[in-house]
Amino acid sequence: MNPPVARILVADDDADIRDLVATKLELGGYEVRAFGDGPAALAAIREWEPDLAVLDISMPDVDGLDVLREVRRDPEVSETRIILLTARATTSDLDLGLTAGADAYVFKPFSPADLLRQVEEILAT
Template identity: 50%
Template sequence: MASIVVVEDDVDIATLVAHKLRGAGHEVSVEHDGQAGLAAVREVRPDVVVLDWMMPRMNGIEVCEAVRADPALAGVRVILLTAKAQEGDLEQAFAVGADDYVQKPFSTRELSARVAAVLARRG
């Protein structure tokens, strides 16, 4: 199906997300901090990045900005997965180029559906 990079510093959440997305037929790789995640995105050039906001070394907003600034990554879709839930947080996420935003705590079914939706919109 699709190539997905999950960037999440909470190992349990990363494992859960990766398991659910692999179960849906996707090829998934996982990184646990923003710098490693950005490096993986540049190497893999995935269809989708599921990106935590609050992480060490680079936060999700910085990673999203770097992805959007790189013309070679123009087709990569970004879904922020975060506990940040204020209206201003949502506005900031979309302002830097996020394609979607899922708030923690989250349903893995909803996340899988949102991944499918951003994949359907590409092109």
């Protein structure tokens, strides 16, 4: 019997990045659901309970950090592992995300293969 496939949620307001990440993860054998905004991503995390979420920090209105904070406050989904995607590579942004509870950061531009490796490492722990 095969082990269950990990479920990964992707949220990025940039459709090209969202599609690239989702496709790479699907080709890696994961079940993926993709969303273009923070509120939809947060609702899906609560309903679908993915194993991992890849969240863009710079989404309008409700950004990836807001979603991360809400997830960490919700006992039903607080253990969801989260990777933040960001083009903001400052130390303060990195500290902010890690303090909020991110499991990892991936900086844009990124290699899809590197992102897949990061996902595999996090899911293996």
